[in-house]
Amino acid sequence: MELKDLRLSIIGAGALGGAVARGLARAGCEVTASVPHPERRRHLEADGVALISDNARAASQGQVVMFAVKPHLTLGVVGEVFPLLEGKLCVSLAAAVPLELLERTAPTARWARAMPNICAAMNASFTGIAPSGSCTEEERAGLVGLFSLVGSAEPTEERNLDALTSLTGAGPAFFLSLLEAAAMGGIQAGLPKEIAYKGAAAAALGAARLAMDSGRAPSALRDDICTPGGMTIEGVAELERGARGSMMRAVLVTAEKGRVLTERTQKAVRGPM
Secondary structure, eight states: OOGGGSEEEEEOOSHHHHHHHHHHHHTTOEEEEEOSOGGGHHHHHHTTOEEESOHHHHHHHOSEEEEOSOHHHHHHHHHHHGGGOTTOEEEEOOTTOOHHHHHHHSTTSEEEEEEOOGGGGGTOEEEEEEEOTTSOHHHHHHHHHHHHTTEEEEEOOGGGHHHHIIIIISHHHHHHHHHHHHHHHHHHTTOOHHHHHHHHHHHHHHHHHHHHHHOOOHHHHHHHHOOTTSHHHHHHHHHHTTHHHHHHHHHHHHHHHHHHHHHHHHHHHHTTO
């Protein structure tokens, strides 16, 4: 039986957990979620997610249990329900909480970490998946298949997750910031606000699809658009003065913050244990 055919529980259906829950439910999965914020209930219920308020019930009902609570709360929540996780496949969506600590907190479960993003609700996430050694080959393949229902998914080593989180987890926030800046430029050039925002979003979506579908380097695709001495190359030259380096630094500083938080979590747990 494939993982998508099992009962899925998501503990902590906030922004990220809720997006994954909605995407999986839309794909036909049986999803139950515990909801921390009442205002999120309407969207989740509309997409077919069964809602409960009790984490223990969610852990008990799910054949696969996902934890999507904030990193500093993850181990505490896992610890509260760990007797209900025996023999189950559990997936943490939290950044900065390594497999080692998850396995120590609930050693009778089989653990994996997954790093999707909020675009999962629109079937547009990229998810990196790092299974522990206790996962079977069938479960490893099943996790890739499961998260492929909400976008694209790739297995990776756990040591890559901080960098991946900074690129694909935080990435939508970076690109939304750039999208807003592009739209504001259009407004400054005289476009009505509604057209500027729609046009900027459509340009970003088209560029992303072009990069995904063509398999070519972004620089090669960009060069196809730039005519020597034309309008586009003028704008690209302006971006080269600052935006390119700023985006690279944004990814790097986010990844470094992830590594710091991971080390902080490890030190905090190893002290009393």
